[in-house]
Amino acid sequence: MALGYIGKIAKVNLTEGKVDAEHPKEHFYRRYLGGTGIGAYYLLKEMAAGVDPLSEGNVLVFAASVITGTPGPAIPRYSVVAKSPLTGTIGKSEAGGFWGPALKRGGYDALVITGKAKEPSYLYIENGRLEIRLAKHLWGKSTGESQKMLRDELGKEIRVAQIGPGGENMVRYANICNELAHFNGRNGLGAVMGSKNLKAIVVKGSNKVECHDETRIKEITKFVARGMKDHPQAYGLYLSGTPAGLAGKNAGGNLPTENWTKNVFEDAEKIGGEALEEFFIKRKGCYSCPIRCKRVVKVDQGEFQVDPIYGGPEYETLASLGSNLGIGDIRTLAKANELCNKYTLDTISLGMTLSFAMECFDKGLLTTEDTDGLELKFGRGDLLLELIEKIAFKKDVGELLSEGSQRLAEKIGPEAMDLLLAVKGQEMPMHDPRVKNGVGLQFALSSCGADHWTAQQDPLFQEAGSLGLEGIKSLGILEPIGPLDLKGPKVRLIYYTHLMTLMYDVLGICVFGAVSRSILPLSMVLDLVKAATGWDTSLWELLKSAERTSNMLRMFNVREGFGRKDDTLPKRLFEPMATGPLAGKNAISEQDFNEAVSLYYQMAGWNEEGIPLPGKVAELDIDWVGEYM
Amino acid sequence: MAKVKVKLHFVLRRYGQAELEVLELPDKTTVQQLMDQYGFAPGEVGVVTVNGKLPGRDHELEDNSSVEFYPIFGGG
Missing domain, CATH: 1.10.569.10 (Aldehyde Ferredoxin Oxidoreductase Protein, subunit A, domain 2)
Structure with a gap:
């Protein structure tokens, strides 16, 4: 019996109006875990290179993980993965809220959606059953209006992931919303839904996600609930949320x-x-x-x-x-x-x-x-x-x-x-890499364009004894590293925390719940996976799964023609700050940056063009990707 | 002695008596010594300004300085 995961992935062909399901074996889940891992797997296998992201050839995956829907703390996320209409790279974006856990409780680990519906449609999922339904009455409505209409029609307990007019009209940075205030925000994945005439995915789920050791999972949730107010970063998020960051x-x-x-x-x-x-x-x-x-x-x-x-x-x-x-x-x-x-x-x-x-x-x-x-x-x-x-x-x-x-x-x-401030076509988030150079590496090396959660951010690791640094000592990062450093220790920090952060993404863990930004330690992340699945797994195996996903994302982009030339930063970041207390300072050195990119490639097992080497591909057990390149 | 105005932002307020405090500090007290006096957890302070500027933590505070402490913000 499957524990943690359901063992069922829906295949929905909107062109043919056909719904099918796959029942992957345990090793599939153990290799890919969920989220972007599952998404990248299907995109590589089922999509041809060079597909127009807004055509029916794009493949759209919604995926939860092997621990989603359990009573563990801060695991609300699911990933949406498709080729991005904004960047032309693989697109991925995570959202919290309630929809991901509801998908699992509704009987599916993931949905793989292909084709294009003839008329506006939505998917309705209830306890292992999936139907394609007409959504003509919802098309053109705002998210608030659609959610209300769907709840009036189907009951208050449904969870809705949907697009509003921005997605319907295929704005290249349209997002996907669940519960009106949680978003798969980046990469324009809402436009992909719009291009498929897919207004919403409605889930009603009442099945319990069976776990190996639910008591341990609940203990971990209690640890977070009890300890949160004594943890400065978790408490800061509770007390004031992210808006508090603006003043500093x-x-x-x-x-x-x-x-x-x-x-x-x-x-x-x-x-x-x-x-x-x-x-x-x-x-x-x-x-x-x-x-x-x-x-x-x-x-x-x-x-x-x-x-x-x-x-x-x-x-x-x-x-x-x-x-x-x-x-x-x-x-x-x-x-x-x-x-x-x-x-x-x-x-x-x-x-x-x-x-x-x-x-x-x-x-x-x-x-x-x-x-x-x-x-x-x-x-x-x-x-x-x-x-x-x-x-x-x-x-x-x-x-x-x-x-x-x-x-x-x-x-x-x-x-x-x-004047452009974008990487691979995606606009930069509100974090200036000139005060935290590792964020610049993240922006440049991210597989989906500038993204501030590809790894963790430098300021968390600049002081000895800080919670950020203590949280990743088990990865072997032992010494503080300054925010304006771009040498070997910084590149290693970014590479390791990239794998850690991507591990959170594939597991559906929120970056505001776990180290280095918050309270949940890595040892308990591991315990959650063990307790959900019953696997005698290790942090090594989980981080290798994240590395596998990182390389699959990379290989998708190589297939689309992306390479080193695209792993760069906007010109303005190589110039000093213009105003304020840092005016005239902090330009990133182009030479240091280029050397850091080369070093990162070497650490990752990629060649000078940023392409994964055969040994790395074999080590990660993804030789099969070669057939689809 | 130096009279120093201190403002604690957001989650750091729990270290002070009030959001804005006026302290009498011995001459040549450094930013780091003032931080030690408050007892902030390591890494909890992200930005320290003195009179709107960003001096190092070994900066010696002068009379009538205005110091502001902002919490670390490692990704929003």
Whole structure:
């Protein structure tokens, strides 16, 4: 009997309206564990190279893990994997919430979706049964409206992963939303759903996920619940959530401001964690997680209202739509966040596409002739709200901006490329690598474009005795490493924590639940897998599974023509900070960076072009990928 | 003695009596000594500003300095 996992993966062909299932053996689950591991497996096997990501040839995978749906702490995540319409690389994105555990309780470990439905459709899953149903009545509706209609029709206990108009209209950075406030945010995977005429996946699950040792799993949840308030980082997340990060970044001279042309924002106090408190109404969390880091806001007075069903803005949103656009009004940002959640737009790529367009406008590379008369200026909250509507529905200039910043830069010409802040076509998150060089390596080496959770971040490891460093001593990282270092110890830190973070992704563990960002130690991550599955496994085996996935992602990208030339950083990061306390300092050395990339390749077992060597492929037991290259 | 204003941000507030405190410190007290006095856990402080600047932890605090402590933020 399968323990931890269900042993069933649905195969849904939307073109033919056909539903089937595979029942992989135990070794499949032990090799790939879940999430992106399972996703990359199916993408490599079932998708041809060079497929247009918005065509019916794309393969879309939703995958939970061998521990999802158990009562363990901070394991709410599932991955969505498909070829990204934003980057052309493999696309992957994790979301918390409740949908992943519900998928397991509904009788499936993963869904592999191919083809394109003739009419708007949704999938309905209930306790091991899967149906393709018509969604004509939902198409065009906001996420809030669709969720309400589905609940009225199917009962309040359903969980809904869905797209709003942004995904339906195939905005290249549309995301996928569950429970209106949790997102597979990056890589434009919502547009892939839209291209398949797939509005939603509704799950109703009441089956228990059987475990080998449920008592041990519950003990670990109690450990997190009891210890959380004594753990500074976990407690910080509970107390103030991610918005608290904005003030420190501004004080530290590294808050992305006006397309990163500035590094401090004069109105930072008006858009940070303290400003948001005025509208805070409650905390919210995810399935079986005691940390509850989400902040729900409500605005019911003034120029406009913000509906609390859509949660509240995280740090990334406050910075990308706030300081990055020069907008210092928290109400506007709360409203913009609500609109993005209604329409399913990724706030990072949205903010960075707009800021790029605004800098181009400022420099005369775009004019009102290109923008249907709109003055694309920094600091205009009204313009932000107007542009979100235009982009989600691809109206007027919204069509141009819906393509993301890289396509816009290519359209404008070479002079715009210097202003572009994207890697492999994905816009950079709100973390400036010039104050934490390892984040620059992450951005450059990520298989899905600039991403701030490809590994852990440098500041956590700069002090002896810090919780961040203590948390990874069992990986063999024993000494503190400075944030501006790019030599061997830093590259090793990024490589090892990449494997650790990807292990969390394939297991569905939230990065805000486990070391180095939070409380759950690696020894207990291992215990969770053992207790769920009954396997006599080890941290070695789990990290090897993450390495296997990392190499599968890499090989997918090699198949699509990506290589060393794409593992780079935007020009602006090789220039010093422009304003604030670090003005004139902190340019990343291009030579140090290039040497670090080479060193990383060597550590990973890749050649100088970043292609996995045959020995590495054999060691990871993925020779089979060769047949599909 | 140096009169120093100290502001503790977010989760660090639990180390002080109030969000904003005025302390009398011996001359030449360094940022690190002030941190030791508060007893922050290792690595818990991410950014320290003195009068809006980013001096090192061996910086000696002068009279009327304004010090602000921000928690570590290792990815949001």
